[in-house]
Amino acid sequence: MPDYRASYRWTMLIMTVAFLTLLMRFFVLQIARTQEYQQDQQRIKTRAERLPARRGLIVDRNGVVLAQNVETHDLVMVPYRVKDPRKVGELLRKHLSLTVDEEQTLQELIRVGMENREKLDIVVLRQDVVSEHCPFGAQKLERLDVKKRTLWSATSGRSYFPTTSAETRCPHDRSKALEWNSSRTLGRCPDGLEYASASSDPIDGSPLAEKTWSLRCPSDGRLYNNEKAIVEAALYEMPGIEIRTSLRRVYPQKNLVSHLVGYVNQISAKDLESSPGEYLPNDRAGRTGVERSFEKELRGQWGQRNTLIERLGGDGPVVEVTDPNKPDKPVVDGATIRLTIDVRLQEAAQQAMRYHKSGAAVVMDVRTGEVLALYSKPTFDPNLWAGRLPAQVLQETNRSPYSPMLNKALTAYAPGSIYKLITATAGLHTHTTDFKREVMCPGYFEYGGRRFRCHLRTGHGSMDLVHAMARSCDIFFYKLGEEMGMDTLYHYATQYFGLGGPTGLEIGESEGLVPTREWHRKRDGVFMPGFTVSTAVGQKDIRLTPLQVTRAYVAVANGGLLLDAHVLKQVEDRGGRVLRATAPTGTTRLPLAEEELAGLKEGFWRTVNDEHGTAFDARIPGTGEVAGKTGTAEASERKAGVTEDIARWLEEDHAWFSGYAPARNPEIALTVFVEHGLSGGKMAGPVAMQIVKAYLDMRNDGSRPQEQVEPNPIRSEPTRITPPPQGPPAPVEGARPSQEVPSGSSNAPVEQQNSRPGTAGRAGVALPGVALPGVALPADHAEPPNAEAAPPSQPEGRVNHEPMEIELP
C-alpha cells in the first residue's frame, strides 16, 4: 500500500479550513448581521383585498332588462406614485377633451390628491372615460371611417361643424336648407346639426378650436374619441396614473320606468353611517326606487382575498401570494330582481299620457295585487343621474314646475269623486243608504249656512245610489257624508280600503291622509261639520295616492278582497334559481254583501256605458267593457316665480279616472291621474281607455305570457269584519232616514245665495240649520264662477293643498 500520510494531512487541512470557513459564515449571518436579517423578515405584509361583486339585474316580469351593468373605465391617480403632478395635469389636458370647468375640477382633484398622499390610496380623476360604449348607455360606439372634424369650444363643450357663411344648404345633406342666425355665425339644419362660420362660439363668443372625432354613438349621433386608448398610450409618461376597469349601471329603458327603478350613485354619508362595514366611501349604492329598496339583494357580497406581500431576499422583487392560512372569501354576485311590471303596459301608459304635462298611471292585477305598470310624468333619464350628471340637466330638473323627480303615482293628492266609492261603501254598511234611497239633487246642498255645489249646476234631480255614482252626483254623497260623519268615513277608508296607510308596496310611498275630527281640531283649531261634507266627495284635506286608489278599486273588481300591492315578483340568483317569490297577500274583505257589491259595480259600469255617465265620452273602440269612476278634484295652488301659463295651469282641478276591465270579469284595475288636468271624464278617462286597449291587445294576441294565476281569491273564507265605531255618529250630523224631497224644485236652477247663519237650505232638504253653540261658522266666500265641485273653504293666500312629499326611507 502506498504511503498516504501526505494525502492524509492535506485532506485534514482542507477539511478543517472548509469547516472553519463555514463556521465563520454562520457567525457572520447569525451574530454579526442578525439584526438586519430579522428586520428583513418583518417586512412581510398582509393585504386584505375586496373583490367586488356584480350588481344584480332588474328585469320586468317577462325578463326585459330594466337595469344592467356595463364595463366602464375610470381614470385614477395613485398619489404616492405620482412624481410630477403638474406634468400629469398638462398631459391629461392634452389628451382628453376637457371643458374649462372639467379641467379645473381635474386640477383640483390632482392638487387635493397630492396634498393628502399619505392618506389617500386612490383618487378618481375622471369617471367613465369613453372607450367602447356610449356614455349613459349600453350601446357600442361605432367607428367612423372618415374622422369628423368639428370646431369645439372649451368653455361650453359645444361642437359645431365648420362651414363658410356663404353656404346656404347643409353640407352633409344638400337637400336640406341651412338656416342662419342674423349675424350669419350659427347655421342650423332641420335635423339639428349646427354649423359655425367663425372662429368663436356664436352663442357665448368663446374661442373655437379644431377637434377631430373618430367615434359616433348611434343612438344620439354624438361624436367621441376613444379617450381610454389615448390615455393608455401616454401612461408611461405619467407614473401614478392608471386606468381602472369597473362596472357602470345602465338603464336601457331610459325614462320609461325611471321613478320605479330608481338609480344608483355614490353612497350618501347617512347611508354609509347606517351600514358600517358594508361600504367604502366611493361605493355606488341605490339612491331611489327599487335600486334602493332592494339594495341588499342587488349588491351581493364582496369577496375577500388575503394576500401576503413579501420583498424577497431583502431587496428583491415584491412577491404576492394568497395567504394559505386565510382562505379567500368568495364573491357572491347580486341577485336579479324580477318585478311584476310589464314594460309593454308601461309604454302604453307613457304613450297614452303623451299630451298631458304631468300625472301618473297605475295598473294592477286584480287577482294578485301585482303592480303591472307604475308610471309618473314627467320622467327623467336615470342614466344621467347614475353617472356624471351634466350641470344643465340638474338645473333644468330643479327649475321645472312639473317636478320630474317626483313619483306622482306614489304621491298623495285630493282624489275628488273617486272617493265616493268609500262613501258609498260606508253608507251601505251603516245602513245610511241602500239602493232604493233617493236623494234630490237640485244642484246645491245647503249645510251649516254654506252652500255646497254639485258639479252639475242644474242638478241631477232625484238620484238613487247607482245613478248618483254613474253621474257623480255630489249632493247624494254630501248627504251621506253629513249623515255618517267624518270619523265613520275615516273608519271605512282606513279599515277596509287601506287608505291613509301603506299599500304593501316594497318601495317608499306616501301614506296619504284621511282626516278625522281630531285631526282637524289639531290642525285648524276647530272642526266644522262642513268639512265632512267636502271630504265625503274627496275634497278638502283628504289625500290619496294613485296607487292607494287603484288598490281600492282592485278590491271592488275582484269581489271584495283588499290585496296588498306589490311590485316584486321574485328574487333570482344569477343562474335563474328563484330565491324568494312574493305571493298575493291580503285578508281584509270589503264589508259588502254580494248584491251590494254588484250594485256598486253597476254604478261603475254605468259611469262608462250609460249615456249619462261621466265617462261615457271617453270610450274608444277596442276596449271591450270598462267600468270605473271619474274624479275632478279641486286643486288650485300657487307657486312663486312661475310664468303665467304655469300659474294658470296650477289653478286647475286634478283629473282622475279609476276603474277595471273587462267589466264583467275583471283582470286589471287602473288609475289615471292628470295633475291639474281639468276634468276626470274628459282628460283622465281617455288615457285610461287607451291603456286598457293596449292591455287587451297584449293579452289577446297571446303576447301576455302565461303565468301562474292563483285561484280566484273571492272564494276564500271571509274574515272578520270590524264593526263600525262605537256609538252613533255625533249628534250634529245625526243619521237621518231618507228624506222626502219635493219634486218640484229638483231640476230648477238655484240662485247663488249668500248663506247666513241660521238659514236652512230652501230646497226642502231638512237640515239642522242651527249652528252649533259656541262654534262660529266662517263667513262664506263668493264662489269662483268656474268651480265645478265643492267651494273653496280657505281664505285667500293659503294654498289649498299640496301633493304630499314622498317619504324616502
Next chain:
Amino acid sequence: MIGRAERRRLFDMNWVVVAVIITLIAIGLLNLRNVDFYSTDSFHGRQLKWYLVGTVVAVICAVTDLHIISRLSYLFYAISIVMLIAVLFTKPINGSTRWLPLPLIGESVQPAEFAKIALIMALSRFYQDGFRDERHDDGPILRFMRPLLPFLLIAPPLFLIFIEPDLGTTLVTLFCALSIVFFEGLRWRTVFLAVGLVALIVPLGWRFFIHDYQRDRVRVWVDSGALQAEYESAKKALKQRPEDTELVVHVKELNEVLAKAYQPKQAEIAIGSGGFYGKGGQNGHADRQRGLPELHTDFVIACYGEERGFVGSSFLLTLYYLLCYWCIRVTKLARDRYQVLVAVGVCALIFWQFFVNVGMVTGLMPVVGVTLPLLSYGGSSVITICIGLGLLFNIVFRRRATG
C-alpha cells in the same frame, strides 16, 4: 500500523462516531418534523422509514466479507451504469429524468445516488488492482495515459448524471472521484485534466442542461434586476386586466420562479434571523413554505439555522466535522488499498455534499441543487450513506489487531 494507544483512541472514537451518527439522524428527523409544520407535508415519517431500511442495508454492508464486496465492485458499477441509462427513458419530472420508479416497492429511487457509491467502489477497486500504477514495461504513450485511466471509469457515470440533467450531483460525484484520485497522489497532468473537466462541464451545463429556474437562481445570485422587472411589469398588466386568465397564470408562474430563485436569499435571511440562540422549534417565520419551497430538500439548514441559532449551527458543524474526521481516520485502519480509498470516497461523499450545500444555503456559492446528507429528505441519499457508513464500519471491524 497503529500503536496500541492510538488503537484505543480509535476504538473510543468509534463509539463517539456512532453517537454522532445517531445524533445527526435524530436532528435530521426532528428538523424534518419542524419543516413539515410550516407546510402541509409529512416528510419526517417517510424519512424514518427510509432510515429503517437503511439501517438494515448498513448492517448488511458492515458484516459481509469485504473481499466479496470488493470483488463485486465492478458489478455494482455496471449495474449503476445500466440504471443511469434506464432512468433517461423515464418521464421527466420538473424537466429532468432523475427518478426510477421501482414497481415492487412503489417508491422511486435516484440512480445517481447509487452511482456515487458504486463509482467510489469501482475506483477503489481500480486502484487496488493496480491499473493506475506505472509498469516498467509501459511505453511512452501508456506512461502518459496512465494518470488518465481512472477517468475512463469516472467519465461514463459522470456524463450520464450530467445529462439527466443534474448538475449538482455531477459536481459532487466529480469531487468525490477527484478526492480519491488526488488522495492517491497529485500529478500536474491530473490537475490540469481536472480543471479542464470542470471548466468544460460548467459552461456546457449552464447553456444546455440546466433549467431556466436553476439558471434564474444563479442569475439572481449574480444580478436580480431583469427577472424582477419582468415580474413587476406583468403584475402591473394584471392590475389593469384582472380577468385575463392567461395573465393570472403567467404572474403566478413568475411568482413561483422568483420564489425559487430567491430561495437562497430567503434561506440566508432565515438563518441569519436565528441569532445566537435561535427561535426554538417551530418558531420560525410562519410563512416559510412560500419563500422556501424546497425547505425539506436543499434548504433544510435554513429551518434548522433559524430555529437553533448559532449555537445549534455550530454544534451541527462540529458533528459533521467529527464524522468526516472519523472517516479519514478509518483509512489508518484499512488493510488494503481498496479499503483506504473507499473510506476516502465515503468521507468525500459526505464532506463535499455537506460543504456545497451549506455553502450555497448560506450564500457563499450559487445554488447547484445538492442536498444535505443525513438531514435533507431523500430516500436514495439515505440508503447511499448507509451503505457508505456500513462499509466503513466493516473496515473498522476487520482492522488489524496488531500494528
